[in-house]
Amino acid sequence: MEIIASGQKGLLQPPDVEEFRRWLKENKSPALRDKVMDDHEAVKRFVKDGDYIGVELYGTVRCPMSVMREIVRQGKKKLRLAGQGLLEIDFLVAADLVEAMDITYVGYEVLGLSNILRRAAESGRVKLVEWSNGAMAWRFKAAAMGVPFIPVRSMLGTDTFKYSSAKVVKDPFTGIAVTLLPALILDVGIIHVHRADKYGNAQIDGISGFAFEMARASKRLIISTEELISTEEIQRYPERTIIPWFLVDAVVVAPFGSHPGEMCYCYERDQEHLLEFLKAAETEETTQQYLQKYVYGPKTHQEYLDLIGRDRLEALKGANKGR
């Protein structure tokens, strides 16, 4: 295949599908083991310094925030990240735990830019490689397929391509130029879901984002769930199992686990808390104060929920419109 152009940035994670197969064969088991554990144990056992991490969905929407706060508390270092998100990424960057990021979007949509990303990127502290949202999801899809790359028609002709590690080739069948995206195999994937059983069979309500692809692109996989349900319930609706047990390493039960983000059909986003965080994020000093209060302060997810307050959480639940 003729290579027409190459993105100038190096790969942050090699798309080594042979190594991925070997790893999965040696480490994944279909045995029905109880994988329920708390955030502390899940992060201690399955997140390591230097890992490449992916988080799904994103900061204000169905996001495993309790696990992310625990990663900061345990101070896992030199992490590389799939950079599509909000405060779940900003927490790690602000705690100086991130070395490099495949970035597609780090910002707060209507609420504005990320000042934490700005400080990190403008000082050159975090190495960045550019992609589009579609491209990142497709990179997970390629890994989920077990192939080293996937051809797509995004990113062509742009600086987003130029500052990526993708390639443009002449398609041997049609002769048109297509972008080849390298598969993105994660050391750890972290996904928050509505329901899971103790083995890790997981159900998601509403949009599925890129949970299907990311779960299958991960070597180690931590699931956090609003609710623990019986395997019998899973078996009654097997078509709802978007993530099967044999991919999952840890099941963390985390009600309000997406706070301050929303969980569709369960609770609304905590707009007030988001604004408090964004205000704090304006300076380095107040960012660290926020982390002290809400991340390092509470030692467990329950302590965090106590700090936020039962009444406030119930109000977020009450504000939800349901289906």
Next chain:
Amino acid sequence: MGTETYSPTELMICIAARLMKEARTAFIGTGIPMLAASLAKKLYNPDLITIFEFGGIGASLEDLPRAVGEARTFYRAMVATGICDVMETAQRGLIEYGFLGGAQIDPYGNLNTTVIGPYDKPKVRLPGSGGANDVGSLCWRTIAIMKHEKKRFIEKVDFITTPGYLDGPGARERAGLPAGTGPYRVVTDLALLGYDDATKRMMLLATHPGVTVERVLENTGFELIVPKKVAQNEPPSSDELRVLRTEVDPERLYI
């Protein structure tokens, strides 16, 4: 009618909503496009199918989304799917319009949402592409909605995040982008703009009420094509303003 006061943002939303009168499918980016889609659905085109990148297709759009993955993007929707399915639907050519915001735009409609200043030493690091590059690559017609300022409308954007016509006629196809796609309109707080067929450069189509062609030119940092006849946009109607203020954004998140 037309004597009511309104803000530049409100005007921009109303003009963009009118562009959705005939649309069947529209990929909605974050920010102002969400308000325009919501207004269009309530006032002009209840059958408009809105598509949000993380999986919401055909929502009622009763409440204004604050995020492209929020429950409001698929409340009472036809479909709640995932990002690959949505992007692949666009890649197969099934999505007509894409509505995007941007920090900078050039005469060929290339958009920048990545960095202001040089890439390696940015003055301002912006969020990055998000779904914008995919929308601008794969939808048939892209509509940009942004503030009309000289520093934003520039001959060369600092970074091409999302492809417009790149460097001119035929460039998209040469790069491998789907044939027949590209920028269609730009809605600003001063004017409605389009593109000249022959050169693919931006062209003034209509000015907003009280705005002169000179004022548009003063606020554009590149040579804008001005046809002999420039239309005048109607001001927001009292209906548009009422629905926008009381139904679309009653919390005043954006307006």
